[in-house]
Amino acid sequence: MTIQFKNYKNNLIFYFTIAACWSLIVFIKSMNYTYYGLPSPSAGIEGSFKQSSKQKEILLANTRVGLLQNLQTEKDPVERMHLYHNIGINYFDLYDLSQNRAYLDSALQFLLESVRSNPPIARFYYNLGKLFTEAGQHASAQSAYQRALQFDPKHIPALHNLALMTYFELHDPKLAQKYFAQGLDIDTLLPICNLVLGMIDMDAKKYSDAIAHFEKELAVDSQFRKLPAKYPISDSRIAMSESIAHYDLSLLYSTKSVNPQKAQLHFHAYLSMESNPEKRNRAITEMARYWVMQPGTPKAKPAGK
Amino acid sequence: MSPNKKYKTKPIIPTISTTPSPGPHKFKISEQLCVKLVIVLQLLFLAIEFYPDLSTNGDDAVYFILGKSLAHGHGYTNLHLRGEPVETQFPIVFPGFLALSGFVSDFPLLPKIAMGLISIFLLLLIYKLIRLWSEAAALPVLIVMASFNAFAEYSTLLLSEVPFLFATIAAIFLYEKYKNTNNRLMFIITVIVSILPVHTRTIGIAFCVTFIAICLFEKKYSYTIAHIVLLVVTLGCAQLLSHSTTPYLSQIFLHNSYDPEKGTLGMLEIFHRIFTNISIYLRLTIPQSLTGFDLVSSAGKTIGIFFTLFVIGGWIRNFALRSRIFSIYGLCYFCVLSLWFTIGISIRFLVPFLPFAAYFLILGVDGIAGLFFRQGNLLQRYFVPIAVKTSEFRFKPVAIWVTIALLSATNISFRIGHIATQTAQSSDWKNFYSCADWVRLHTPQNAIVVSRKPELFYLRSNRKGLIYPFSHDVEKVVSGISNGGASYVIMDNFFWTSTTSRYLYPAIMANPQRFNIVYSLRNPDTFVLEFK
Numbered sequence: 001m002t003i004q005f006k007n008y009k010n011n012l013i014f015y016f017t018i019a020a021c022w023s024l025i026v027f028i029k030s031m032n033y034t035y036y037g038l039p040s041p042s043a044g045i046e047g048s049f050k051q052s053s054k055q056k057e058i059l060l061a062n063t064r065v066g067l068l069q070n071l072q073t074e075k076d077p078v079e080r081m082h083l084y085h086n087i088g089i090n091y092f093d094l095y096d097l098s099q100n101r102a103y104l105d106s107a108l109q110f111l112l113e114s115v116r117s118n119p120p121i122a123r124f125y126y127n128l129g130k131l132f133t134e135a136g137q138h139a140s141a142q143s144a145y146q147r148a149l150q151f152d153p154k155h156i157p158a159l160h161n162l163a164l165m166t167y168f169e170l171h172d173p174k175l176a177q178k179y180f181a182q183g184l185d186i187d188t189l190l191p192i193c194n195l196v197l198g199m200i201d202m203d204a205k206k207y208s209d210a211i212a213h214f215e216k217e218l219a220v221d222s223q224f225r226k227l228p229a230k231y232p233i234s235d236s237r238i239a240m241s242e243s244i245a246h247y248d249l250s251l252l253y254s255t256k257s258v259n260p261q262k263a264q265l266h267f268h269a270y271l272s273m274e275s276n277p278e279k280r281n282r283a284i285t286e287m288a289r290y291w292v293m294q295p296g297t298p299k300a301k302p303a304g305k
Numbered sequence: 306m307s308p309n310k311k312y313k314t315k316p317i318i319p320t321i322s323t324t325p326s327p328g329p330h331k332f333k334i335s336e337q338l339c340v341k342l343v344i345v346l347q348l349l350f351l352a353i354e355f356y357p358d359l360s361t362n363g364d365d366a367v368y369f370i371l372g373k374s375l376a377h378g379h380g381y382t383n384l385h386l387r388g389e390p391v392e393t394q395f396p397i398v399f400p401g402f403l404a405l406s407g408f409v410s411d412f413p414l415l416p417k418i419a420m421g422l423i424s425i426f427l428l429l430l431i432y433k434l435i436r437l438w439s440e441a442a443a444l445p446v447l448i449v450m451a452s453f454n455a456f457a458e459y460s461t462l463l464l465s466e467v468p469f470l471f472a473t474i475a476a477i478f479l480y481e482k483y484k485n486t487n488n489r490l491m492f493i494i495t496v497i498v499s500i501l502p503v504h505t506r507t508i509g510i511a512f513c514v515t516f517i518a519i520c521l522f523e524k525k526y527s528y529t530i531a532h533i534v535l536l537v538v539t540l541g542c543a544q545l546l547s548h549s550t551t552p553y554l555s556q557i558f559l560h561n562s563y564d565p566e567k568g569t570l571g572m573l574e575i576f577h578r579i580f581t582n583i584s585i586y587l588r589l590t591i592p593q594s595l596t597g598f599d600l601v602s603s604a605g606k607t608i609g610i611f612f613t614l615f616v617i618g619g620w621i622r623n624f625a626l627r628s629r630i631f632s633i634y635g636l637c638y639f640c641v642l643s644l645w646f647t648i649g650i651s652i653r654f655l656v657p658f659l660p661f662a663a664y665f666l667i668l669g670v671d672g673i674a675g676l677f678f679r680q681g682n683l684l685q686r687y688f689v690p691i692a693v694k695t696s697e698f699r700f701k702p703v704a705i706w707v708t709i710a711l712l713s714a715t716n717i718s719f720r721i722g723h724i725a726t727q728t729a730q731s732s733d734w735k736n737f738y739s740c741a742d743w744v745r746l747h748t749p750q751n752a753i754v755v756s757r758k759p760e761l762f763y764l765r766s767n768r769k770g771l772i773y774p775f776s777h778d779v780e781k782v783v784s785g786i787s788n789g790g791a792s793y794v795i796m797d798n799f800f801w802t803s804t805t806s807r808y809l810y811p812a813i814m815a816n817p818q819r820f821n822i823v824y825s826l827r828n829p830d831t832f833v834l835e836f837k
Contacts, residue, residue, distance in 0.1 A: 014341065019425065022348045023418050030357035030414055036765065039743035040736070045825040045832075055830060063810050066803035070777070082777035086811040093814065123780070123815075228837050232818060 053097050060097075064090045077117070084114035085124055092131060107131055122152035129161060138169045156190065157231055159183045164196065173200045191217070191224050191233055195241045198248065207256040214245045214252070221245075239273060246270035247283060254290040263291075336444050340432060344425060347451045351421050353724055355461055357414050359761070361734060365463035366760035369413055371400035376407025381547070385763030386771060387753050387790055393547045398472070398505040399465040417461050420468075424460035427471045431660045434478040438628045442667050445709045449663045452713035454597035454720050459656050465506050466656040472501035473512050473657065477630055480516070484525055496531040500539055506657070511637035518637075519630045558644070575644070582643040585650050587613050594655040595662060595712060597719035612666065615673070615708075619665030622672045631661050666712075667705055674704040733799045736831035740795050741765035743824045743833060748793060755786050755836070756795035757805055768793075773809050782812035783819070786836060794820065794836050798829035 067087045074080050088110030095103035111128045125148035132141035145162035148155050163179035166172050177200055180193040198213030221242050225235075246269040253263035267287060274280050359365045367383070371392055374382045381397060382389040392400075406416040428451055436443040450456060459466045476499040483491040499516050502509030513536055520529040558569045570578065592609025593599055595616075623632040635658070642654055655662070730738075737758070744754055745766040756762045759770035773794075774785035786794060796813065797805050813820050813834070824833035 015344070015425075015429070018345060018348060019422050022352060023422065025352050026355050026418055026421070027414070029352070029355065033357045033414075035358065035412055036745070037738060037742050039746065039824070040739040040826060042743075043825040043827045046822050059806065059810065059830065062803065063806040066807040067777075067811075069803075070807060074777075079777050082779070086777050086779070089811065089814070228818075230818070 057094070057097055060090055060094050064094075081114050081117065081119055084110050085127070088114060088131075089127060092127070092134075095134070104131065104135055108135065120151045122148040122155040122158060124148075125151070126155060126158040126161070129158065133161070133165055133169070138165060141165055142170065154186050156183060156187060159186070160190065160192070160231070160233075163193070167196055167200070173203065176200065187230075189220050189223055189227070190231075191221050191238050192241045193217075194220060195245055198245070202248065202252075207252055211249065211252050211257055214249045217245045218242060218249075243270055243273040246273065250287070254287065336440075339444055340429075340447060343447055343451050344428065347428065347457075348421075348425060350457060350720060351424070351460055354457060354720070355417070355421065357417065359413050359764070360462055361758075361761065362462070362464070363758050363760055365413075366758075366764055368395065368400055368403060368463050368465065369416070370760060370763065371395060372403025372407045372416070373411065375400060375404035385760045385769055387769050389769075391547055395465075396504045396506065396509075397543065398501055399468050402468065403463065413463060416463055420463060421461045423471055424456070424467050427467065427474060430471070430474050430478055434474055434481065435628075435664060437478070437481050438626070442664065442671075445667050445705055446660060446663045449666075449709050449712050449716075450660050452716040452720075453594070453659055453663075454716045454723070455594045455652050455656050456659050457720060459653070464653075466653060469502055469505040469509060470657040470660070472498065472505050473509070473634075474660065476502065476512070476516065477634075480519075480528070481630070484523070484528070492527070492531075496528065496535055499528075499532050500535050503536065504539060504543065508638065508641050508654075508657070511641045512634060514637045515630060515634040518633050559646075578647055579643045581647055582645065582650060583639070585647070586639070586642065586655075587617075590650060590652060590655055591616060591662065594652045594659065595666070597716040612712075615669035616662050616665045617669070618672055619668030619670075622668050623665060626668075628664070631664060635661055635665070666708065670704050670708045731800060733797065733801075733829055733831070736826045736829065737762075737795070737797050737799070738765055739826060740797075740824060740831060740833050744768055744793060747824075752793055753789060753791045754793045754795060755789065755791045755809075757797050757799060757802065762795065773805075773812070775804060775808050777808065777811070779812040779815040782808055783816055786812075791836055793823075794834045796830075796832040796834055798831055800829075 064087065067083060067090060071080070071083055071087070074083055088107045091103045091107035091110060094100070095107060108128075108131050111124070111131055115124050115128060125144045129141045129144035129148065132138070132144055142162065142165065145158045145165070148158035149162070152158075159179055160183055163176050163183060166179060167176035177197060180197050183190050184193050194213045194217035198210045198217065201207070201210035201213060221238050224233075224238060246266045250263045250265075250267035250270060253259045253266065267283075270283065271280060274283065359369060367385075370384050371381060374380065374384050374389075379389065381392050381400070383392055402419075403416050406419060409415060428447060431450055432443050432447040435446050456467075476495065479491065479495040479498055483495055500513070502512040513532070516532055517529055520526070520532065558575070560568055560570060560574075588606070588610065591613045592606075595612050596609065598605065620632050620635050623629055638658055638661075645654070737756075740756075741762050742765065744752070744762075745768065748754075748768065750767075752768050754762060754766065754768045754770040755773050756770055757772060759772055762768070762770050771785075771789045771791065774782050776782055776785075794809070794813075796809060799805065819837050820834040821837065822832050823835045825831070
């Protein structure tokens with residue numbers, strides 16, 4: 001028997017029917033699918049971008065692999081420059097975690113490569129300065145910071161680090177003073193500057209200037225916390241600055257510009273901030289030379305002065 | 306009736322005599338049943354493989370969003386981007402088609418069903434088209450086309466490959482069927498359909514060149530003129546409406562078509578790119594698209610090369626046949642493909658070429674078989690016209706059907722294996738979507754979110770967004786985020802890309818004071834960061 005399949009209408013009905021059946025089957029199959037969901041419970045990490053060392057190490061390693069791969073293929077010289085810099089910073093972050101000197105050396109190598117063509121990017125030299133400081137190469141760090149300031153005279157972090165390094169590592173208070181003053185000219189709310197200026201004043205026996213600077217430091221630190229963070233100065237460094245300011249003020253108010261109330265206030269503030277028991281005991285011992293202590297409590301009274 | 310008497314053009318090579326047909330209807334009955342069986346099986350497979358949501362590709366999300374934009378009266382704009390800029394890259398036909406379903410539903414299920422049906426209709430159209438030239442080749446092409454894994458995969462994705470192929474085949478079919486008639490209506494319809502490919506995918510320009518070339522060759526000047534006029538008018542309108550500053554053709558000569566800022570190629574670079582691309586397509590992509598497998602072993606690569614050689618052989622042979630429009634299109638198509646950005650090469654670009662590749666493969670196998678089993682000199686044996694009737698095959702059917710069976714078997718086994726190993730969403734995507742859900746519930750409606758896939762993020766979170774700049778300059782990345790008005794950033798940990806760790810993470814670490822974690826997930830670590 002010969003069946004004539006050239007009947008156009010029959011074919012149309014057949015294909016229409018199977019298409020409709022298929023559409024229905026697929027529609028029914030997909031009916032329970034939801035296009036929106038609910039978020040999974042949070043892992044609970046909130047606040048500034050910090051991770052555990054292990055996770056950070058993994059993330060840094062993955063990033064480094066990707067960056068090194070890009071180094072093989074990236075041809076644009078400007079991008080390559082930034083790539084070298086990012087790899088260097090990656091190694092530096094690893095060094096931060098592990099304190100493995102080899103990472104610091106690799107970081108330096110890549111960062112030096114990134115500045116080989118003298119790019120006018122202050123950030124590059126700033127980071128290089130940080131690395132040199134960490135490596136104990138203070139003269140190179142100084143040059144790097146100064147180079148950063150050449151390209152951007154208002155680069156606060158470079159100026160800040162340069163000033164700190166000049167005072168604490170290069171032991172040049174006059175130059176440090178100049179840098180701090182420069183920094184405060186740009187931004188009066190720059191933390192730590194007034195603290196170190198106060199310390200310089202104390203060394204130079206300018207006690208009233210020192211007190212003024214320490215008081216200013218406390219005001220600045222309090223303001224700095226309230227505003228959105230502009231500079232990479234950690235909360236712990238601000239706290240340390242406040243703690244030192246309180247202590248030095250309590251010393252100055254106890255010995256030089258005697259004011260028992262303020263001395264007490266600042267000493268209590270210092271003790272509340274100092275968590276290290278050894279340092280607390282040393283501070284109390286020191287204060288005991290100037291104050292009569294109540295038995296059992298770290299309070300003090302003026303010794304008849 | 307000799308096939309030559311039906312048409313004006315004579316074959317270049319003299320035909321050889323064929324054996325008498327055993328009977329006109331015997332094969333036709335089986336063939337119609339076979340066609341229906343193939344279609345039903347294909348529908349069955351598609352039903353099993355069907356996934357109701359958008360893929361993680363991203364382009365389907367963009368098309369879907371553009372369709373939504375048209376349907377809701379926002380014009381042809383990227384709703385997922387801040388400022389809803391007008392779309393300048395994707396041609397309008399496919400989003401226009403998606404807009405039809407956008408009037409009914411805001412979810413992708415309906416258009417995906419429509420795409421599946423279009424793919425089935427496309428198979429039938431391919432079958433009908435090839436039957437115009439050779440009844441013998443139509444069923445083998447249909448079978449292998451339906452079995453192709455690449456074709457099946459794209460049959461239900463909201464991507465323009467299948468609609469583009471549909472427009473191309475429809476245009477060729479209408480032209481071949483009605484070019485010798487005086488039907489004015491069909492003339493108009495054919496000309497209109499002939500410009501649809503270029504407005505569906507940019508590579509459709511290859512089809513326009515093909516159409517013009519074949520019309521000129523066959524002296525169909527009315528078609529040529531009408532096509533050119535309509536093409537110029539529609540392209541001009543599209544350029545004006547989209548305010549695009551990068552004309553279609555110039556995109557090909559960019560270093561990176563997705564990043565015009567990288568500049569244009571020099572002459573040497575163009576040649577290098579052409580050579581590299583052709584090499585990749587011939588050695589890897591064509592074999593992979595035909596067999597469905599990544600042919601990594603030496604044996605696999607060798608088999609793959611053989612398939613490619615058959616395709617090339619068939620392509621060359623086809624220039625001497627009535628179906629030469631396929632060969633001209635193949636030439637134009639690969640000319641454009643060879644100029645495209647090398648890193649973008651994938652099977653996806655070959656999906657619109659699959660039926661042509663299948664047809665060339667059959668021609669190639671038939672031609673090679675003819676070298677052994679026909680009479681005459683080498684050229685006569687190879688360039689003989691393809692058998693019109695199945696009955697005209699002598700020993701050749703074995704070679705062709707063995708090839709069809711092999712290809713279909715590899716593709717179907719790949720598809721079955723793929724269905725069996727289909728897993729739920731991977732954890733990196735689960736976390737990404739979880740972040741989108743969190744953002745949807747905990748952030749203001751007008752929040753802008755930076756993420757690796759802003760289009761997918763938008764559809765899940767209803768928040769506009771942007772992608773971070775792909776630059777190693779951390780300041781550039783942070784400025785890009787800041788200038789985009791973003792208030793949240795998604796730090797993902799995708800397995801399939803490392804751009805976030807390469808570009809975004811260094812920028813975050815360089816400016817930690819500006820980023821604050823507000824939602825976090827583990828395995829892998831994924832964060833929603835508030836940006837200040």
